[in-house]
Amino acid sequence: MKKHLEVRNLTKIFDMHILNNKKIIAFENINFTLNRGKFLGISGKSGYGKSSLIRCIYRNYDSTSGDILLFDNNGESVNLAKISDPEMLIIREKRMGYVSQFFTPLPRVTTMNLVIEPLIDKGWLKDDAIQRASELFKLFDIPGNLWDAYPSTFSGGEKQRINLMKTLIDCPEILLLDEPTASLDARNRGIILEIVKELKKQNITMLGIFHDQMEMETLADEILAIKRPGEYHDETHSADIEVKQEAKKEFIFQL
Numbered sequence: 302m303k304k305h306l307e308v309r310n311l312t313k314i315f316d317m318h319i320l321n322n323k324k325i326i327a328f329e330n331i332n333f334t335l336n337r338g339k340f341l342g343i344s345g346k347s348g349y350g351k352s353s354l355i356r357c358i359y360r361n362y363d364s365t366s367g368d369i370l371l372f373d374n375n376g377e378s379v380n381l382a383k384i385s386d387p388e389m390l391i392i393r394e395k396r397m398g399y400v401s402q403f404f405t406p407l408p409r410v411t412t413m414n415l416v417i418e419p420l421i422d423k424g425w426l427k428d429d430a431i432q433r434a435s436e437l438f439k440l441f442d443i444p445g446n447l448w449d450a451y452p453s454t455f456s457g458g459e460k461q462r463i464n465l466m467k468t469l470i471d472c473p474e475i476l477l478l479d480e481p482t483a484s485l486d487a488r489n490r491g492i493i494l495e496i497v498k499e500l501k502k503q504n505i506t507m508l509g510i511f512h513d514q515m516e517m518e519t520l521a522d523e524i525l526a527i528k529r530p531g532e533y534h535d536e537t538h539s540a541d542i543e544v545k546q547e548a549k550k551e552f553i554f555q556l
C-alpha cells in the first residue's frame with residue numbers, strides 16, 4: 302500500500318484585517334495519511350473547515366502552519382504547503398484535480414472546446430482529443446446536441462458533469478471533491494456517483510466532501526470526521542478530530 306498524501310499538523314487561521322484583526326480558525330492540527338487509490342471522506346458540521354482544508358491542499362488558500370506531503374511512486378515527496386506558486390501550478394496541471402460545488406464556465410466556449418483544452422495544451426492532435434472527449438460524453442450521458450453548445454447556459458447537473466469531464470479527461474492522480482453533488486437532482490447525483498465509482502476503479506486517489514451521509518459511506522474507504530471548529534480566545538480548545546471506521550473499511554490513520 303503506497304502512501305500518496307500525508308497531512309501533518311495542518312492549521313488554517315484567517316486573519317480578518319477588516320474586522321480589527323479578528324482571527325477565525327477554520328481548522329486546527331489536522332493529521333491524516335491517504336494511500337494511493339483510496340477515497341478519504343471528510344465529514345463535519347457546516348463551518349467546521351472542510352472546504353478550507355481542501356482549498357489549502359489545492360492551494361487556493363495558504364495554510365497557516367503544518368505540512369501537506371504529496372508522494373510520487375518512488376516515495377519522494379513535495380510539500381504543497383511550502384513550494385512556490387509556479388511549482389504548485391505544475392502540480393495542479395499534471396497531478397491534481399479539484400471539483401467544487403460551483404462551476405462557472407467561460408461564456409462562448411463550447412462544451413467540446415472546454416473539455417479538450419487540457420489535451421490540446423498537452424500537444425494532443427485535435428482529432429484524437431475530440432475522439433477521447435466523445436467517448437467521455439457518451440459515458441457521462443451528455444446528449445449530442447450539447448457538445449457544440451455553451452455550458453454557461455446548461456442546467457446545474459449538466460454543468461457539473463461537464464466540470465467532472467474536464468477534470469477527468471486528463472486523469473489526475475489525485476482528485477479533490479467539494480460537494481460535487483450538492484444542489485443536483487437524484488438522477489444527476491446518481492450519475493456523478495457512478496462516475497466517482499468508476500474513477501475509484503481506475504485507482505485515482507480521492508479526498509471528498511459529500512453532504513449526503515449515505516453517498517459518503519458508499520464511496521469512502523475512510524472518513525475523517527472534523528468534530529469541532531477552532532474558537533478564538535478559547536484556551537481549552539484543542540484539535541478534536543476523530544476517525545470513523547466501518548468494520549469492513551481499512552484503518553490507516555495516524556492520529
Ligand SMILES: Nc1ncnc2c1ncn2[C@@H]1O[C@H](COP(=O)(O)OP(=O)(O)OP(=O)(O)O)[C@@H](O)[C@H]1O
Nearest residue numbers: 315325326327345346347348349350351352353354
Ligand atoms: N475566505 C475566507 N475568509 C474568511 N473566513 C473564511 C473564508 N473561508 C472560510 N472561512 C471561515 O472558515 C470557517 C470554515 O469554513 P469552511 O467553508 O471551510 O466550512 P465547511 O466545513 O466547508 O462548511 P459547509 O459545510 O457549510 O460548506 C468558517 O467559519 C468560515 O466562515
Ligand SMILES: [Mg+2]
Nearest residue numbers: 351352353479
Ligand atoms: Mg464547504
